Amino acid sequence: MEQGEFALSDREFNRVKARVYKEAGIALSEAKRTLVVSRLGKLIRTLRLNSFDDYLDHLERQGTPADAQDFINALTTNLTRFWREDHHFTHLETYVGQLMQRRPRGENGRPKLRIWSAGCSTGQEPYTIALHLLAAFPELKRWDFRILATDIDTNVVAKAASGTYPETELSGLSPQQMALFERAGGGQVRIPAAARELIAFKPLNLMNNPWPMRGPFDAVFCRNVAIYFDKPTQGELFARLGALIVPDGFLYIGHSENLGAGGGNFKLVGKTIYQARAQQKARDAA
Structure with missing residues (x-):
C-alpha cells in the first residue's frame, strides 16, 4: 500500500x-x-x-x-479517441448518404437528422461524427442536423464542450482527418465552430427513468458503456435505446459488447452495428 x-x-x-x-x-x-x-x-x-x-x-x-x-x-472510466472503431463512421456515412436522397423537408423547411452519442466521454466521439459527416456532405450545413452528446460524468461533459484538445490526440489519424481540426496554438487543436455548433453536451445518467429526450434518433452510438453493467441492466438499456431509434435506423456498440436480452428490436448488419427492426416497431406501436 x-x-x-x-x-x-x-x-x-x-x-x-x-x-x-x-x-x-x-x-x-x-x-x-x-x-x-x-x-x-x-x-x-x-x-x-x-x-x-x-x-x-x-x-x-x-x-x-x-x-x-x-x-x-x-x-467512471473515460477511454476514447477520435475515429475510434472507424468502420462505424464509414457505415454512418453510407447511411446518411442514403437518407439525404430520400428524406423530406421538415416543418421548418429543412430535412432533419438526429444522432445521439450516449456515453460521449470527453467528446471525441460526437466530434468525430460531426467532422466526418460535414466533410462527406457539406450540404448538411443546410439541414436541421443536431447531435446530442451525454455522459454521466459531469467533468468530462464540461471538458468536451470546450472543443479543445492536445495535438497529441491526433496521433494515428490520416492527413485528411488531421486537416479537419484548427490549430489553437500552445500545442492545442480546436474543433471548428461548424462542428461544435451541431452538438449539445448534457449530463445524463442512463439509469434515470424516464430519459428527458424523446427522440427519435436516426442513429445512436452507445459504445463501451454497457461493459460496465451487468446482463439485466445491459438488456434494459439496449431495449430502451431501441425504442428511440427510427425504423431501420442504427445502433453502434463497442467491440466487446452484445445486445443480449435487449436485442429483440434489432438485427445485426455489420461488426457491432445493429439495425432497428421496422416491423417490430410497428407491432409495438399498434
Missing part, C-alpha cells in the same frame, strides 16, 4: 459496489479494487475523513448533490 492510501475492507468495498450499482448501474468487479482505493481515496482526503466507511456514511447522511456526483465521476 502506498503511503497515504486508505485501507479498503471487504465490507467497505461491498458498500462502494452497492452504491455505484444503485446510482449508475455500474457493476464493479474485484479487479477494480485498486481503482476504488486510488480514486475515492483522493475524495476522502479532500473531505478530511478517515476511512471509506466514514466517506460512505458522509454521502448517505450529509453529502451534497455535488458530493454524490463526485463519487460517480471518480468511478
